Amino acid sequence: MDLLTFALLVALTGIFAGLVGSLTGLGGAVVAIPVLVVAFVVPFPEAIGAGLLTVLATSSTTGAAYVRDHLSDLRIGMFLEIATVPGALFGATATVFLVHARLADALLLALGAVLLALVPGTIARNRQPPYTTAAEPDDISRRLGLSGSYYDEVRHERLSYNAARTRPALGVGFFAGVVSGMFGIGGGVFKVLSLEHYLRLPMKVATATSNFMIGVTGAAGASVLLVAGYVNPVIGAPLALGTAFGALGGSRILPRLRNRTVRWLFVPVLAVLGVEVILRGLGIA
Amino acid sequence: MTLSSAPEGNAVARPGELPPTVYQHMSTTLRVGLVVALVLLAAAIAALVHRSYASPAGGWVSPNPLVRYLDPRLLAAGLAGGAPEAYLTLGVYALIATPVVRVGTGLYSFLRHGERRMGALTAIVLALLLFGLFVVGPLVR
Numbered sequence: 001m002d003l004l005t006f007a008l009l010v011a012l013t014g015i016f017a018g019l020v021g022s023l024t025g026l027g028g029a030v031v032a033i034p035v036l037v038v039a040f041v042v043p044f045p046e047a048i049g050a051g052l053l054t055v056l057a058t059s060s061t062t063g064a065a066y067v068r069d070h071l072s073d074l075r076i077g078m079f080l081e082i083a084t085v086p087g088a089l090f091g092a093t094a095t096v097f098l099v100h101a102r103l104a105d106a107l108l109l110a111l112g113a114v115l116l117a118l119v120p121g122t123i124a125r126n127r128q129p130p131y132t133t134a135a136e137p138d139d140i141s142r143r144l145g146l147s148g149s150y151y152d153e154v155r156h157e158r159l160s161y162n163a164a165r166t167r168p169a170l171g172v173g174f175f176a177g178v179v180s181g182m183f184g185i186g187g188g189v190f191k192v193l194s195l196e197h198y199l200r201l202p203m204k205v206a207t208a209t210s211n212f213m214i215g216v217t218g219a220a221g222a223s224v225l226l227v228a229g230y231v232n233p234v235i236g237a238p239l240a241l242g243t244a245f246g247a248l249g250g251s252r253i254l255p256r257l258r259n260r261t262v263r264w265l266f267v268p269v270l271a272v273l274g275v276e277v278i279l280r281g282l283g284i285a
Numbered sequence: 286m287t288l289s290s291a292p293e294g295n296a297v298a299r300p301g302e303l304p305p306t307v308y309q310h311m312s313t314t315l316r317v318g319l320v321v322a323l324v325l326l327a328a329a330i331a332a333l334v335h336r337s338y339a340s341p342a343g344g345w346v347s348p349n350p351l352v353r354y355l356d357p358r359l360l361a362a363g364l365a366g367g368a369p370e371a372y373l374t375l376g377v378y379a380l381i382a383t384p385v386v387r388v389g390t391g392l393y394s395f396l397r398h399g400e401r402r403m404g405a406l407t408a409i410v411l412a413l414l415l416f417g418l419f420v421v422g423p424l425v426r
Binding site: 003004007046053056057059060061063064065067068070074075078079081082085086088089092093096097143144145148149215216218219220222223224226227228229231232233234236237238240241244 | 302303305307308309311312313315316318319322323326327329330333334349350351352355370373374376377380381382383384385387388391394395400402403406407409410413414416417418421422423425426
């Protein structure tokens with residue numbers, strides 16, 4: 001395969017991944033990395049590096065729009081980054097050591113398990129009722145002023161919110177960072193879990209703040225993998241370009257789609273990719 | 286939970302909230318960084334294709350051109366010489382640097398508006414990012 005064909009196919013993969021990733025809030029890398037490994041036979045460490053570049057492209061694309069619209073909470077995002085950034089540094093470092101120890105296949109198996117683990121989480125999020133009352137802030141939340149409000153265009157009213165259980169949210173944030181740095185995915189599902197379930201933010205604010213945060217977490221992981229030589233721009237550049245356009249398209253058509261429908265469509269894709277990655281890790285596929 | 290039903294959208298600061306200009310600056314930082322990175326990456330890939338770039342044994346994923354340009358002197362020489370691989374590397378740097386600059390913008394904004402605690406937290410995040418790039422990365426290489 002020549003470079004032009006490769007770049008075009010990878011860019012198309014990026015467009016699809018960016019579209020699906022932005023519609024589901026899980027980020028494009030969750031789709032892009034398994035496709036790179038399974039369809040393009042890219043070495044897993046370089047697929048992780050490319051995945052982090054898609055995370056950065058997605059975050060800057062959607063993050064810029066969400067910040068402009070004041071949907072991302074800057075204080076809460078920065079607060080959780082205290083946990084996600086060290087997590088990403090730890091995860092990326094662990095990946096480099098595992099690859100050096102010739103345990104990349106074990107990493108593949110672990111990624112497959114993470115992808116399959118996202119399936120029930122995605123289904124559960126479909127069933128979870130939205131929080132309708134502002135939570136009681138805890139002591140850290142009060143001290144740092146972790147509260148805000150946003151104008152809900154569907155309900156046509158301004159809604160206020162407070163960050164609640166900040167300590168467990170930091171713990172989940174650290175885990176999200178580890179997953180992001182270790183597998184090159186944004187870890188958005190865990191960040192949204194931390195923001196929505198523990199901090200009890202409204203879903204829109206949680207999703208927008210997660211999109212805003214994943215770029216910084218991705219930058220932390222990418223900086224380690226970059227110096228270790230696992231960020232290959234020949235793979236990452238067309239993927240990041242495609243993802244940025246896919247994410248932009250996704251953010252435009254999202255208001256016209258029902259979230260539940262999109263997520264139900266995404267679940268089988270996630271399950272198939274998870275199984276494929278596990279088979280690849282076992283040397284079967 | 287409802288504060289008001291005024292249709293002014295989100296671009297008005299409430300008491301205790303950050304002023305709209307902070308959001309605008311941060312959004313602009315992200316957008317400009319993304320555009321610069323994507324233009325560099327697209328132009329460099331196009332130049333590589335034009336030059337009929339094809340990697341030897343192992344196909345299209347190897348070797349990684351970025352490894353050579355991790356050395357700042359070689360990167361500067363590559364940029365001066367118009368090497369597409371150097372511009373590709375610069376695009377990757379721009380993509381990674383964009384959220385880091387965004388954190389820097391946040392630090393400036395928090396301190397400017399007298400939010401010392403949030404400023405301190407943001408400074409820690411920035412320090413951790415730089416620690417990863419300049420300490421953790423070279424250590425694990």
